[in-house]
Amino acid sequence: MIGNGCWFEFDEVRGKIIIDGPMTTDLSFAAEEMQKYVRRAHGMFLPIQRGVLSESTQNAIVVRIMAERLATVEEDGFAITYRNGNVFIEGNGIRSVLYGTYRFLELYAGMRWLTPDHEVIYEPTDRKVWIEERHDRPDFRRRGIILEGVQSASYAIGVIDWMSKNGCDLLMMTIEFWDEHQAALRPEMQARQLRLGLGGHSLDRFLSPGDYFEVHPEWFAWYEGGRVAAQPCFSNQEGIAFLIGRIVDYCRQEPDMDTLSLFPNDNKYFCQCPSCSTQSFVSNYTTFLETVRDQLEADGQSVRIQMLAYNAQIEWTMLESMPEAASLDVMVACWGRDYRQTIGSPAGDRDERFRRIVADWGQACSQRYHSSLSVYEYYADYWMMTSLFPPLARTICKDIEEYRSMGVQEMICLLLPYEKSVRIMQEEIMGLPRENNLADREFNSETPVMWLNLYMFARKLWNSSLDEAGLIDEYCRAAFGQHGDTGKTLLYALEQQLAQLTVYNTRWFKLRYTDVWIRDHRSKGKAVVTGVSPWAKEEDEPEIPAERSEVSRRIVEELEDVWHKAAHQGAHSDESTLLYQALTQYFRYVIQKLRSIDKQSSAQSKLIRQETEEAMSDLTEALQIETEIRGWDALHFAHRLRDPNVL
Ligand SMILES: [Zn+2]
Structure with missing residues (x-):
């Protein structure tokens, strides 16, 4: 809500930042952030004072806790108001006062925080600004990020800082x-009062198979005639009591925790014992979580327990079966979407199924369970998105509008960093030892692409009525300066061309489009996924390399066309921002990588057809490209060139 306006002047002499009100809530971080960015944008130092505003105070920026909660301002909302020449930034707590502080700095100091490493003055503002009163609140109750596979605390701290600045x-x-x-x-x-969520596939942490499987096999799942350590048996009272006791103990010593998500272990070995078999796995799991919740409540703890519905190993049972009754908040994760299309306008059967599932859960949560529905998304998952990571500005914006209309009240996005995807490739798939210089292998596009996705995600969750064109315009001008229009053209071309590759992640599960020289055991018809194996021409399905080659070639043509046109608008200019340079480098990398994938796939087709000499020529060309871009495939198939007998 935007109300009346007034002039306010950033004043070097009289200006100050005042922390008003009781000392019980420490707003010094908000005041320091205000001081830091006013200095950066307006070049002036405003001192910070504590205490109540006096009658004569002028040109002050006051941060304070709201005296009473305004009806229009929910938990995370804030107000920016103006009285007697001073500005007031108010919220119900540290977190919301900070949101108000950063919003104020965006509006009246021109700041934007695009990535953890790129804060820019998007448009310099005058020292005298027209302040409009506003009461602002987010459209989604929770706006989150899930960190997975992050190695260092410093990376996580960058994410924490960025989240607060962008309303998460x-x-x-x-x-x-x-x-x-x-x-x-x-x-x-x-300092930012961010909510802490813990969890994941962590049942093993509380009931370790290493420690207890041998002593208490009956605490674990009965599966095809024997006990397996892969899941607990949810009917064994003694085992479950032990497990829950451990969980309650952990929560007791972690008072900062807001949400605990206890996912089942990431496999489908659900207990088949007579007692567990009387109801579905989902019902057993729900009952278990409700018991955890009740015991935490009895222990006086206010941790929120969330249940998860997702397609583990692309099995649909857990995602689709809804318990008759449930009283827990639900998180739904649809793994394997085709990101060309938005959730509400699916292209294929699989995505139509996802749409229906989210809508059904939305209805169940609002009408039967009376609980909150959260959607878990993969917009920043490097493993899923591969080294050909697509910008998803359009999809994300439309998705969020559609999710909201389906009753989704919370969203959380997986951030699996580039570095982790490199480690999975190197250590788990290729079996190579760790080396230190991982960073320049293939292309780390977090800066130009992944953070764009997260920026759109965070902005839309706060205000779902923001239009996508306006958001992307603003991002591109802030990130690319004078090259804003060209940058936007390049981003949209990448989105249009690369988003289509996401569909292969599930079609070829669990390989991705970029994994040319490995195959999933599943593709050999085994019921249980046990891993991946090297490519073997005698076992391959010829349509896979043929399709991969054709798709790559088509995308290269489209992108080259865009690149040549962009070149006329100065795409190669030296006078550009770091973010713009990163984007153009990524654009060229994508063309190179797809050329290489085309050549390699074409070679595979030829090898299957016994056209060895022609295959060698394709591989030689691909190897040259892979060497230039430090691609994985340089390692994957180089030996095939050295030793034709392997062919
Ligand atoms: Zn059982």
Whole structure:
């Protein structure tokens, strides 16, 4: 809501930042952030004072807790108001006062925080500004990021800082990561009052098979005639009591936790014992979580327990079966979407199924369970998106509008960083030892692309009526300066061309479009996924390389066309921002990588057809490209060139 306006002047002499009100809530971080960015944008130092405003005070920026909650301002909302020559930024707590502070700095100091490493003055403002009163609140109750596979506390701290600046409130991570880095992360979370979510596939942490499977096999799942350590048996009273006791103990010593998400272990070995078999796995799991919730409540703890519905190993049972009754908040994760299309306008059967599932859960939560529905998305998941990571500005914006209309009240996005995807490739798939210089392998597009996705995500969750064209215009001007229009053209071309590759992640599960020289055991018809194996021409389905080659070639043509046109608008200019340079480098990398994938796939087709000499020529060309871009495939198939017998 925007109300009346008034002039306010940033004044070097009389100006100050005042922390008003009771000392019980420490607003010094908000005041320091205000001081830091007013200095950066307006070049003046405003001192920070504590205490109540006097009658004669002028040109002050006052941060304070609202005296009483305004009806229009919900938990995370804030107000920017104006009285007697002073500005007031008010919220119900540290978190919302900070949101108000950063919003004020965007509006009246021109600041934008695009990535953790790129804060820019988007449009310089005058020292005298027209302030409009506003009461602002987010459209989504929780706006979160899940960190997975992050190695360092410093990366997580960058995310924490960025989240607060862009209106996010919930950061989830694994219990292991939190336990290891909490000394560094806790003060950063507390300063911003971000909500801490813990969990993931962490049942093993509380009921370790290593410690208990041998002693108490009956605590674990009965599966095809024997006990397996893969899941607990949810009917064994003694085992479950032990497990819940451990969970309650952990929560007791972690008072900062807002949400605990206890996912089942990431496999489908659900207990088949007679007692568990009387109802569905989802019902057993729901009952278990409700017991955890009740015992936490009895223990006087206010941790929120969330249940998860997702397609583990692309099995649909857990995603689709809804318990008759449930009283828990629900998180739904649809793994394997085709990101060319938005959730509400699906292209294929699989995506239509996802749309229906989210709509059904939305209805169940609002009408039967009376609980909150959260959607878990993959917009920043490097493993899923591969080294050909697509910008998803259009999809994300439309998705969020559609999710909202389906009754979704919270969203959380997985951030699996580039570095982790490199490690999975190197260590788990290729079996190579760790090396230190991982960073320049293939292309790290977090800066020009992944953070764009997260920026759109955070902005839309706060205000879902923001239009996508306006948002992307603003981002491109802030990020690319004078090259804003060209940058936008390049981003949209990448979105249009690369988003279509996401569909292959599930069609070829669990390989991605970029994994040319490995195959999934599943593709050989085994019921249980056990891993991946090297490419073998005698086992391959010829349509896979043929299709991959054709798609790559088509995209290269489209992107080259865009690149040549952009070149006329100065795409190669030296006078550009770092973000613009990163984008153009990525654009050229994508063309190179797809050329290489085309050549390699074409070689595979020829090898299947016994056209060895022609295949060698394709591979030689691809190897040259891979060497230039430090691609994985240089390692994957180089030996095939050295030793034709392997062919
Ligand atoms: Zn059982």
